[in-house]
Amino acid sequence: MLGVLLAVMASAMNAAASVLQRKADRDESSFGWRMLLDVARRPAWWAGIGSVLLGFGLQAVALAVSPVSVVQPLLISELPLTLLLASLVFRRAVAGRDWWAVLAMAVGLAVFSYCLQPSGGKPLRAPLWTWIVGLAASFVVMAALTVAGRRTKGGRRAALLGLATGVGFGTTAVLVAAVGAAGVGAMFVTWQTYAVVVIGPTSFFLLQHTLQAGELVASQPGMTLSNPLVAMAWGFTVFGEHARGGGWMAGEIVGAALIALGTLTLVRSPVLKP
Numbered sequence: 001m002l003g004v005l006l007a008v009m010a011s012a013m014n015a016a017a018s019v020l021q022r023k024a025d026r027d028e029s030s031f032g033w034r035m036l037l038d039v040a041r042r043p044a045w046w047a048g049i050g051s052v053l054l055g056f057g058l059q060a061v062a063l064a065v066s067p068v069s070v071v072q073p074l075l076i077s078e079l080p081l082t083l084l085l086a087s088l089v090f091r092r093a094v095a096g097r098d099w100w101a102v103l104a105m106a107v108g109l110a111v112f113s114y115c116l117q118p119s120g121g122k123p124l125r126a127p128l129w130t131w132i133v134g135l136a137a138s139f140v141v142m143a144a145l146t147v148a149g150r151r152t153k154g155g156r157r158a159a160l161l162g163l164a165t166g167v168g169f170g171t172t173a174v175l176v177a178a179v180g181a182a183g184v185g186a187m188f189v190t191w192q193t194y195a196v197v198v199i200g201p202t203s204f205f206l207l208q209h210t211l212q213a214g215e216l217v218a219s220q221p222g223m224t225l226s227n228p229l230v231a232m233a234w235g236f237t238v239f240g241e242h243a244r245g246g247g248w249m250a251g252e253i254v255g256a257a258l259i260a261l262g263t264l265t266l267v268r269s270p271v272l273k274p
Contacts, residue, residue, distance in 0.1 A: 003066025013055030020048035064180030104264030112255025121241035168203030170230030
């Protein structure tokens with residue numbers, strides 16, 4: 001239960017970060033360190049940075065006390081929370097259709113998580129070769145999406161960079177889960193700690209460019225959904241986590257369908273087009 005609460009709180013911080021940094025980044029058109037230097041002069045950007053750090057801390061603790069396949073799906077709640085926060089920051093009214101979508105996602109997440117109930121999983125017992133293959137695959141996907149994003153413009157660029165960012169943060173989460181399993185005492189002798197130092201800032205760098213590339217309606221869905229999907233893939237295939245099967249799978253499908261329905265509705269919301 002503690003991991004669930006912390007994951008939801010992390011989602012709220014991530015949503016706040018997306019909105020605040022989008023507010024700071026939306027007038028930028030450059031791609032590179034110059035853009036970071038420009039937005040660093042804006043208070044909203046620093047408020048977003050604080051939210052990112054707090055969200056990361058909450059997520060790290062959640063991953064230390066709960067399986068990655070429990071924590072990461074709950075981060076999907078970042079999308080409806082982003083919509084609600086964007087409506088306040090950019091002063092846009094939330095339509096009745098959007099409220100129904102938020103409700104559908106909330107119910108869907110509750111049903112999906114309750115029916116799935118992942119358990120087990122030993123990040124530190126995973127063979128080294130599976131880590132190498134998984135990390136290599138993540139970097140290749142991130143690089144391909146980033147290159148494709150840079151070659152286009154507007155909503156397509158934001159969507160591709162959002163997917164790359166989500167893959168990066170999902171991979172960061174599984175590394176953090178391994179660090180948490182090692183414990184504070186072994187943190188600095190665990191190689192995953194140093195991998196986090198590499199892929200974490202890389203993902204953050206991509207986030208900045210994702211937010212300045214286009215509207216939240218384009219970037220947020222892929223960024224929000226790819227993160228838990230990548231982490232769950234790691235949890236079930238590499239860490240050895242197990243989910244409930246049998247009749248529970250019907251509830252998992254219903255929950256996933258409600259999440260998908262809510263997501264498809266929210267991505268068309270004018271609130272996410274500031």
